[in-house]
Amino acid sequence: MTTSTIKSVLVVDDSRVARIMIRNIILGIHPHWIITEAVNGKDAVDKAILETPNYITMDYNMPDMNGIEASQQILQHAAKIVIALFTANIQAHTRNQAANLGVGFVGKPITEASINQALEFFASRS
């Protein structure tokens, strides 16, 4: 394991259960990756700018600031971070917003398959 293969991931979700699931599944696949968490959009923006992780899993439906708004703000400050948006809301409007930002789009619920989809998106952008 070289340091270049160890990646850092910021997991953003207002649900603690969702954060636990994402963390556990990623660590099951990449046990050495560094995972940190943010509990809402604003926390995500603050931590992304401070920590500049390689990747972010971003929940869409959160109070106050949704995942698209948070992603926009993050990418303005740190364009190199690769973000995958997790949402149960698969409407074209949301999908287009994500695509315009260069953000990946992954359907909820969180499962090993959906996490793998996000990991593949991360790898394709690295």
Added chain:
Amino acid sequence: MTLHDLSELQRDALIEIFNIGVGQAAGSMSQIVGEAITLSVPIIELLHGNNQADAIGAVVRSPRICAVSQTFTGGINSKAFLIFPEGKTREIVRRMIGESVSAEELSDMEQEALSEIGNIILNSCFSSMSDLLHADFQSSLPTYHLGLVSDVMTVQKTQDDNLLLLLHIDFSMPNDQIHGYLVFLLTLPSFNALIERIDQFLSGIHAN
């Protein structure tokens, strides 16, 4: 039993289940109306059930409601309602059906259109519950109600061990916002079965 009797993780899991269900419903509804629809993160309350009509009336703050109900059976049995204050639904239905219909036609189609919306939202919630909790549900066809809260909810009056899970949801469409409610009537054994399933789910993800 109140929501405070649940652990933080149990409450969180319950909200996440409905959040996913509501998110999926927003996606489906957006396909129908051809516009962006945002459904807010639901706020959940657990109410005791001796007199659901009074409880719902107090929350909805309208004596008359428009509602769609469906019964779900399986390991967890529930009668579920999508509720709007009367008169607030016309705009959703108009967008669903389109500009070309007359006011009279719109009124005729309102019942059918709202039943479909109720069907989508309620089934999305149960589908999310089914996915995460590995519980299978069968659902009845949607039933449309329009009238006094006490008449719509009257069938439940005699059962005194019911719990009522109430979710507040904002429906936002371009230029419009409508506040609606989802109500899940659960008997105490069904509520306990739901919590048991949530515990199994949490233990499966090594959260406790």
